Amino acid sequence: MKQEDLIFFKNKLNDRCKTDIDTLENYGHDETENLVFLPSVVLIPESTEEVSEILRYCNTHLIPVTPCGARTGLSGGALPVKGGVLLSMERFSKIISIDENNLQVTTEPGVITEVLQNAVAEKGLFYPPDPASKGSCFIGGNISENSGGPKAVKYGVTADYVLNLEVVLPSGEVIWTGANVLKNATGYNLTQLIVGSEGTLGIVTKIVLRLLPKPTKDLLMLVPFFSAEKACAAVPEIFKAGVIPSAMEFMERDAIDWTLKFVDDLSISIQPEHQAHLLIEVDGWDESVLLNDCERIAEVVADFDCDEILFAETQAQKEGLWKLRRKVGEAVKSHSVYKEEDTVVPRYELPRLLKGVKEIGNTYGFKSVCYGHAGDGNLHVNIIKGDLDERTWKEELPVAIREIFELTVQLGGTISGEHGIGWVQKEYMDIAFGKTELQLMHSIKQLFDPNTILNPGKIFPDSTENH
Amino acid sequence: MKQEDLIFFKNKLNDRCKTDIDTLENYGHDETENLVFLPSVVLIPESTEEVSEILRYCNTHLIPVTPCGARTGLSGGALPVKGGVLLSMERFSKIISIDENNLQVTTEPGVITEVLQNAVAEKGLFYPPDPASKGSCFIGGNISENSGGPKAVKYGVTADYVLNLEVVLPSGEVIWTGANVLKNATGYNLTQLIVGSEGTLGIVTKIVLRLLPKPTKDLLMLVPFFSAEKACAAVPEIFKAGVIPSAMEFMERDAIDWTLKFVDDLSISIQPEHQAHLLIEVDGWDESVLLNDCERIAEVVADFDCDEILFAETQAQKEGLWKLRRKVGEAVKSHSVYKEEDTVVPRYELPRLLKGVKEIGNTYGFKSVCYGHAGDGNLHVNIIKGDLDERTWKEELPVAIREIFELTVQLGGTISGEHGIGWVQKEYMDIAFGKTELQLMHSIKQLFDPNTILNPGKIFPDSTENH
Incomplete structure (x- = not known):
């Protein structure tokens, strides 16, 4: 970035324009793997007018602008991969x-x-x-x-x-x-x-x-299964029974195991023979209705080889179970270098997706830990580096991921349910969309942002961007 | 249209290519006012491939194509205002x-x-x-x-x-x-x-x-009010009481009166002092919950000066009340030449919208009948021609409608909730959107349809189209 650009920003934003290396490093990553890209400058506007002035300047001077929020994203959407301005929206906090x-x-x-x-x-x-x-x-x-x-x-x-x-x-x-x-x-x-x-x-x-x-009541249950595929297979049957739970989370055995070690204040014991769990919540205004729902759910899961259901009896127990679920990502991350794929399929296809992911893992020699929002068919596949050598990790993994995504799309699904494409999934976009769809999307990008200043290098495969 | 174009279509579609005047007239209107525009030809494709071939041909030969469904639209979206091809999708019926x-x-x-x-x-x-x-x-x-x-x-x-x-x-x-x-x-x-x-x-x-x-139970109630504005004012309070009805319909006195005359098999008597009604449905799986919901609703509406609530006790009574509601549009249409505006505001603003519509009506000397989906803040304003002279109807009404829409937007709303802009509302689009928004939308149109063959003359004000 030119000195005059920095001077312009400094004059506009004073100490909300930052160039010290600590700040650049801090804002150079989100929660995606261990990726870091340094911006030239971090700008922290506090009004629409300031954002407008910054964009107008950058558009005229062809300076890349990468917006960021809290940088908790998992697809690298907030990484300033082309340098330039990192635009933090943290002051828009009202x-x-x-x-x-x-x-x-x-x-x-x-x-x-x-x-x-x-x-x-x-x-x-x-x-x-x-x-x-x-x-x-x-x-x-x-x-x-x-x-x-x-x-x-x-x-x-x-x-x-x-x-x-x-x-x-x-x-x-x-x-x-x-x-x-x-x-x-x-x-x-x-x-x-x-x-x-x-x-x-x-x-x-x-x-x-x-x-x-706001609903005033909820009930939470943890259902252990002896087979992960059967846990997935139970999911659509619950909806078919006419119950729409307010949460329906799937956790593979390792996901819970690793998280239990990570969260030391939980007193939940998991049996070694349980291969997966569903965490199911129902909410509403009437406790008797919710108890009814729970009974219907219990009847359904009984057909899928589940063990004894744990009903959370206190608020503390509910919070404990939710903490367990929310900490899975972090626990996996602390366990090993990993790569997370945010697959999503129609929910009835979950068992096939899970089976396919494991088979692909066997072929390529990697282990995966799967968990996620089973009710939406949204499975987070965490591929664990463990002791895989660097070459396999760098060269073969992308081939394996491509196979996982191809399976996802074959099953009527797509390659991201809620994490976005960002930086790390963009080269797989051709699996989800044909050339015409991608070109349409890219034309929309050009229409809004003809100089490609805004979050450049994201969503579109390099081949489309350079089209 | 050139003879060679007709020959092309005839060769492709045989008797699903129609040019007889009866067909052209039949397909030349939808349910919007009394508008008729004749296409040059009606094409009735029956496969994606046929649609593709027709569009490719029309795109190359710059022939306007107006798609239509069942032609029940109320904004003229299916009117072939530029002639050319009327593409009926009626054979896509599987x-x-x-x-x-x-x-x-x-x-x-x-x-x-x-x-x-x-x-x-x-x-x-x-x-x-x-x-x-x-x-x-x-x-x-x-x-x-x-x-x-x-x-x-x-x-x-x-x-x-x-x-x-x-x-x-x-x-x-x-x-x-x-x-x-x-x-x-x-x-x-x-x-x-x-x-x-x-x-x-x-x-x-x-x-x-x-x-x-599919929910298995529902309850339906008709609530009469002595004031139309108070009926509207009751609406947001029901949601604030924690009930989300599965329907919450508003009907002004004239709407019901005219419809009762139109639907002769209904045995519902409306008191002359009732200025408006809310038709409220709740649905779910548990009758006791629904009865509870109805009680809470009854408590809320009691504060808004309502008369005795009619609970539908039989399926026939429910169907009768719904028939009454569904026939309002038709009844108004049969009563007089009219113009329908599909206003929508945040639901708490409904009384202000209703009051404003009536005031604007008083200023310009027209009567309106209002009804619609009060729970969504979606009010259908039917402006009645009655004995207004042609000049007033043609020249002053658009000015009055503009005022109604300006009020709608001032209240946080917009100019169509569910009918679309189509042909009859497009010159009001500048009220809902600024120049930049409209230009963005128009650029998207150009991106998808660079030759402007597809449903030309719709959504965008003529000034934008000719930009």
């Missing part, structure tokens, strides 16, 4: 208004998802999407990646709650994508074009979300 | 498969919505969106306009059920927009870009929808 009359909240993107959830919960309202990182991730990042989480199975993903967005385009122009309404048949859906676009089309500066009344 | 394991249905676009609903209901499954025209409209048309209906308040609109679409682009290329999964963070959301695009970006030839388990 919940602007909670509208109890219309069940809506207007917020800035740099609010931590759980902080937002708690703020609306205080008014009896409910913002359901709850990615595992909800205690640290930003709502703006959730919108960029279209995050899910356990509750998606009943309540849907981030996209399903976004009504309207204020977005700064690469030109510096500011738009609102929609209106603050539950139904909208007015022109093209710019809102949903921005959601999940991973910061490649514009910078979100204000967000209007719809809310629900 | 439900391809109902996937009970994954709660999905794959269908062609020319299936009547209610036929689809009944087919999945036979398997205990539920496709909720239920526009008033569900007995005649096509699911493909619902996707083009992002249709809603009474159940949207609890279950969402058409967009919320669309997982994946096969679409023929104007170039003749065929794409799939997504995958058959509940969560998708893989590239830009082409699916939601097509939904609600009113046939201007591509022709939908296959549709994958998600389904729900």
Whole structure:
């Protein structure tokens, strides 16, 4: 970056323009593997106007801009892979208004998802999407990646709650994508074009979300299975029985084992013969209805060779079980170098996906730990490096991952359910989409961002980008 | 249209290429006012390949193509305003498969919505969106306009059920927009870009929808109010009390009166002092829960000056009340020449919208009959010609409508909730969106359809189209 560019930014933002090496290193990574890319400068704007000025300048001077939230992403969406400006939205940390009359909240993107959830919960309202990182991730990042989480199975993903967005385009122009309404048949859906676009089309500066009344009751059960495939096979049968759980999480044996070691304050004992667990929650307003639901679920899983069900009896036990589930990712990460794939298929295809992943692992000689949101057919496949040599890891793994994704697509699924494509999955996009679809998407990118300044190097395979 | 074009189509489609005047007139209108535009030819393809060949030919020869479904639309989306080809999707009438394991249905676009609903209901499954025209409209048309209906308040609109679409682009290329999964963070959301695009970006030839388990119980109540504004004011309070009804319909006095005359087999008596009614449904699996919900609703509405609530006690009574609601549009239409506006605001703003509409009516001297989906803040404003002279109707009404829409947008809403913009609302698009947003949308149109052959003259104000 040229000296004059730095001077421009420094003059605009003073100490919110940072170039010291500690800051650059700190902002050079997210939670994706061990990847680090240094930006030339970290800018921390605090108003839409500042974002607009920065983008206008960078667009004119062809400076790459990578936006970031809390940098908890798992696909490298926030990595400044082309250097330039790292634009941190951390100062956009205000919940602007909670509208109890219309069940809506207007917020800035740099609010931590759980902080937002708690703020609306205080008014009896409910913002359901709850990615595992909800205690640290930003709502703006959730919108960029279209995050899910356990509750998606009943309540849907981030996209399903976004009504309207204020977005700064690469030109510096500011738009609102929609209106603050539950139904909208007015022109093209710019809102949903921005959601999940991973910061490649514009910078979100204000967000209007719809809310629900907050259910007052929930019940949680942990079901152990003697076979992981049978655990998966039980999942669609629960829905067919007419129950829509508010969470339906799958954990393979190793996922729980490793996490139990990692979280030392949990007093849950797992039997060695249990190969997998389903963590199932139901929620609502009426305890007798929920008990009924639990009974129906228990009847269904009994046909799939499960062992005795653990019902969480206290709030502490519920929190313990959820902590166990939420910490799986971290536990796997601390165990070994790994690579996480965010596969998603129609839920009935889960057993076939799981079986296929293990077979591919056997062929290529890697071990995987699988867990995730079984109710959505969303399986996180954690491929463990363990003692694989560097050559195999670097050269053969991508071939194996390609096979996993091809299987996913064959089963009617796709290559990311909730983590996004970002930097690490982009070379697999040709598996999910044909040339025409990819070219359409890339043309949309060029339309919004003709100079390719915004989060360059993401989503599209290099071959498309250089097209 | 040139003779050689007609010969090409005739050779391709034989008797599914029609040019007789009766057919042209028949396909020259939808349900929008009394508008008729004659196409040069009506083509009735029956395969994706045929649609592709037709589009490729028309794209090369710059022939306008207006797709149509069942022509029940209310914004003129299916009117062939530029002549050319009227492409009827009526032969795409097959439900391809109902996937009970994954709660999905794959269908062609020319299936009547209610036929689809009944087919999945036979398997205990539920496709909720239920526009008033569900007995005649096509699911493909619902996707083009992002249709809603009474159940949207609890279950969402058409967009919320669309997982994946096969679409023929104007170039003749065929794409799939997504995958058959509940969560998708893989590239830009082409699916939601097509939904609600009113046939201007591509022709939908296959549709994958998600389904729900079908609730087994419902209760229906009709609540009379002495004031229409108070009826509207009661609406948000019901949600705030923690109840999400499966329908929450508002009908002004005249709407019911006119419909009662129109539907002669209903034995419902409406008191002269009742100014408006709310028709409220709750659904679920447990009757005691629903009775509880009804009690809470009754407690809430009691504070808004309502009269005695009618609970539907038999299935016949329920059907009668729903028939009453569904026939309102038709009844108004048979009463007088009218113009329908599909306003939508955050639901708490409904009383202000209603009051404003009446005030604008007083200023310009027109009467309006209002009804609609109060739970979504979606109010259908039917402006009645009555004995207004032609000049007032033609020249002053657009000014009044502009005021109504400006009010809608001031209240946080927009100019169409579920009918689309189509032909009749396009000159109001500048109220809902600024120049930059409109230009972005128009650039997306150009990207998909560089020769502007597909449903030309729709959505965009003439000034944008000619930009």
